[in-house]
Amino acid sequence: xxxxxxxxxxxxxxxxxxxxxxxxxxxxxxxxxxxxxxxxxxxxxxxxxxxxxxxxxxxxxxxxxxxxxxxxxxxxxxxxxxxxxxxxxxxxxxxxxxxxxxxxxxxxxxxxxxxxxxxxxxxxxxxxxxxxxxxxxxxxxxxxxxxxxxxxxxxxxxxxxxxxxxxxxxxxxxxxxxxxxxxxxxxxxxxxxxxxxxxxxxxxxxxxxxxxxxxxxxxxxxxxxxxxxxxxxxxxxxxxxxxxxxxxxxxxxxxxxxxxxxxxxxxxxxxxxxxxxxxxxxxxxxxxxxxxxxxxxxxxxxxxxxxx
Numbered sequence: 001x002x003x004x005x006x007x008x009x010x011x012x013x014x015x016x017x018x019x020x021x022x023x024x025x026x027x028x029x030x031x032x033x034x035x036x037x038x039x040x041x042x043x044x045x046x047x048x049x050x051x052x053x054x055x056x057x058x059x060x061x062x063x064x065x066x067x068x069x070x071x072x073x074x075x076x077x078x079x080x081x082x083x084x085x086x087x088x089x090x091x092x093x094x095x096x097x098x099x100x101x102x103x104x105x106x107x108x109x110x111x112x113x114x115x116x117x118x119x120x121x122x123x124x125x126x127x128x129x130x131x132x133x134x135x136x137x138x139x140x141x142x143x144x145x146x147x148x149x150x151x152x153x154x155x156x157x158x159x160x161x162x163x164x165x166x167x168x169x170x171x172x173x174x175x176x177x178x179x180x181x182x183x184x185x186x187x188x189x190x191x192x193x194x195x196x197x198x199x200x201x202x203x204x205x206x207x208x209x210x211x212x213x214x215x216x217x218x219x220x221x222x223x224x225x226x227x228x229x230x231x232x233x234x235x236x237x238x239x240x241x242x243x244x245x246x247x248x249x250x251x252x253x254x255x256x257x258x259x260x261x262x263x264x265x266x267x268x269x270x271x272x273x274x275x276x277x278x279x280x281x282x283x284x285x286x287x288x289x290x291x292x293x294x295x296x297x298x299x300x301x302x303x304x305x306x307x308x
Contacts, residue, residue, distance in 0.1 A: 005171040007140060008194030009079060009105050010212045011044030012203070012226045014219035015052040017265060018066065020280040026062050028069040030278070034220075034269075035075055041308050042227025043219060046075075047174075050083035050108055051149060052217040052262060057282045060091050064098055077103040081142055081215065085110035089126065093133035096141075106140035106171050108215070111152035123158050124165075131166055139169055146176040146198065153177075159190060174198055174215050184209035200226045201253050204246040208238050220265050222252045224308055255296075255303045263288045264296050271297060272307040 016038060019030035035046055048070065049055040049063050058066075063084075071077050084095035084107040096107045112118060112126045131141060143162070147153040154173070163170045173190070175183035176198025183202065187195040187209040194212035197203060203214045203226065219226055229245040236242065256264060263281050267288050270278035279287050288296060 005140075005168070005192065005194045005212075007078075007105065008142075008172050008212055009045035009081065010194070011230045012042060012200075012213055012219055012223065013045040013047050013081065013196070013215040014038045014043045014223055015047040015050050015198075015215050015217045017220050017262065017269070018049070018053040018055070018058075019266075019278055020282060022277065022280075024280065024282050026058060026066050027277075028066055031066055032069055032073045032075065035070055036073075038219065038223055039075070039079065042223040044213070044227075044230070045079040045081065045105065047081045047108060047215040048083065050144075050215075051146065051176075052220070053083065054262065054282055054285065055083045056086075057284075060086070060094060063095055067099060067102065067104075071102050078105050080104045081106045081108050083108045083110070083144075084130075085113075085144060087112065087114050089129050089133070092130045096130050096139060097134040097136055100134055100136040100139040103138070106142045108142045108144050108174055110144040110146065110150050111154060113150040113152055116151055118152050120155060120158050120161075123152065123154065124161055127158075127162055128165065131169055137169070140171040141166070141169055142171055142194070142196075143173040144176070145173060148177070156186070156189065159186070159193075163190070163193065172196065172212060180205055183211070187211035199253065200229075201250045203229055203249065204233065204238055204242055207233050217261055217265070218253045218256060221268055221305065221307055222249065225249055225252060252303060252305055255300050255305050259292065259296050260285070260288065267293050267296065268300055268305070268307065 019027045021027040082099040086092040145154045172194030174196045197206040197214040200214050200216040232242045266279050
């Protein structure tokens with residue numbers, strides 16, 4: 001088989017947060033600013049409008065508008081993997097076709113998540129419907145394996161069937177299951193696909209297994225440290241330096257354990273930028289309460305989690 005998909009971004013991709021305006025609408029200017037900040041502080045690319053970006057709480061028009069704002073502001077589309085999954089097939093087709101037309105590196109597509117159970121034939125048909133519906137050879141699909149959130153795992157048989165049926169259009173997979181053996185097994189078993197860990201905790205193991213890197217929520221607040229780990233890997237492989245940095249990365253990720261991650265990271269950024277509006281989330285999420293916020297920020301300070 002060929003090496004990992006040649007057009008897939010490699011390294012550290014932040015699963016970018018989406019800031020909101022006072023009326024709970026997506027704040028496009030803040031979003032562009034945050035994405036630029038992430039790229040300027042060590043990220044090789046961005047996963048936008050995914051789980052961490054609260055995209056399933058946004059309309060198709062809102063999601064399209066945010067992506068347009070990024071590209072119009074000069075953020076290189078080849079550094080963007082865009083969440084385009086949706087409960088309705090026509091919505092997923094429209095979002096995927098839009099991202100492909102803009103020249104984005106790919107579309108991260110969660111399985112259909114409402115009608116359960118989903119058979120393997122049904123899962124294949126859903127992805128095939130998006131690919132055929134988009135009708136664009138520039139489309140690159142990254143399967144999104146996140147069964148804890150979607151309730152729908154993506155079996156190996158379906159991955160193989162899609163790759164065989166659609167060739168280079170199926171470019172890779174993000175594994176957010178938290179199962180290290182599963183994600184490293186996918187990287188080894190599907191070397192032609194770009195396999196990403198959904199957490200920076202496993203960046204070094206996924207790289208050692210031949211994976212492409214990570215698409216990580218934690219990179220919103222720890223991008224420089226994760227980037228240092230990836231840089232050390234590129235220079236020296238999985239030696240002592242990389243292993244020490246991986247331990248530090250895991251320690252900082254641990255600060256986010258036990259809290260609502262999206263509101264917590266937004267609270268941290270709001271403090272760093274002296275911008276209380278950054279703490280806003282869209283329902284069903286709610287901001288951290290005062291006590292939880294104070295405890296989280298104190299823990300971040302104690303761990304040395306300092307934003308650039």
